[in-house]
Amino acid sequence: MDNPRIIVHCDLDAFYAAVETLHHGFDESIPLIIGSDPENGRGRGIVSTCNYAARAYGIRSAMAISEAWRRCPGQPYGNAIYIRGSRGLYSRASRKVMKILKPSAQFFEQASIDEAYLDITEQVENNWDSALALCRKLQEEIMQVIGLSASFGIASNRILAKMAxxxxxxxxxxxxxxxELPDFFEGRNIREVPGIGKKRATQLHEWGITTIDEMYTYGEISLSRITGERFAAWITRVYEGRTSSEISPLRSRKSIGKEHTFDYDRENYQVVLENLLSIVRRVMKSAREVGVSGRLAEVKIRYTGFETHTHGRSIPVTMDDEEVFVSLAEKLFANNVQTNKKIRLIGFRLGHLDTPKTKQTRLLSIIEEE
Ligand SMILES: [Mg+2]
Structure with a gap:
């Protein structure tokens, strides 16, 4: 049998709150709540996220902002800090973190703005102690260079690494x-398995199952009568460490797209087309950087007044050839643009992604024929 892979899941701690704290120089011990305007406790929105100091008061994501205020009022009634949050700051911090992580992995997958999976089997030569040392080094580097704290899980597959x-x-x-698998699962609440939500947990509680090992001892066949076969088979694989360890940029990414909003609505279609083609070239460049190719081209046109149309075309095999998609986009635009309207936004998306095993031959001629 092959050696198990060594998979790392890196997850930044209270990411948005940490980035804001760093940016504004906030005191970490003061509750920080990111979300909609609390309007002195009368706000009707929700908490987007918060720091650990706020979590100590039971404040959680998606809680009503008025409830957060009741627990931790802001100025002048209390010292909690309420802010709206700024997406740009988070993306910038995220890019810096990923840049530190990526070179240490043979296979790398950014799973969200603050999470990544790394397959480091080769880098650490199958050595689990070296894996621990590598994670410690990455953790220190993220703290030193960016000032953010991150948590790492190391295991033989994705879901276990995430739990870790x-x-x-x-x-x-x-x-x-x-x-160590059976020991790890013993007495651990079923809710700790990513993918087991409230509904599923309640269903299992009704049968007296609260921990992962209890669920397993129930046996796949009995369990499938409660939960259905698919879930029972899946959770058995989780318990036995047989779920996927494949790390691929595609798993978290269904498409690559970019768009551009004009500073004023355009009626010069030549200018719009030039913009579109430069977007296509940038999208194809990112596709090549990530190492994927696609089978679907989609052009998005938004007219004055927000009327939006997408026009798609797929090709028989996946490709990463820039000229193929430039030509497709050009045709999609020419055949569909409504020339009696001004254009507000133009975009391009490459979909039906795949990682190419072998380079496909150019398809340009096939497309020209139609
Ligand atoms: Mg996180």
């Missing part, structure tokens, strides 16, 4: 060795 990164949060590292 939660164990010692914040600023934690936790490793599950392949032969």
């Amino acid at each position: 990164s939660e164990v010692n949060k914040p600023n934690g590292i936790f490793r599950i060795l392949p032969d």
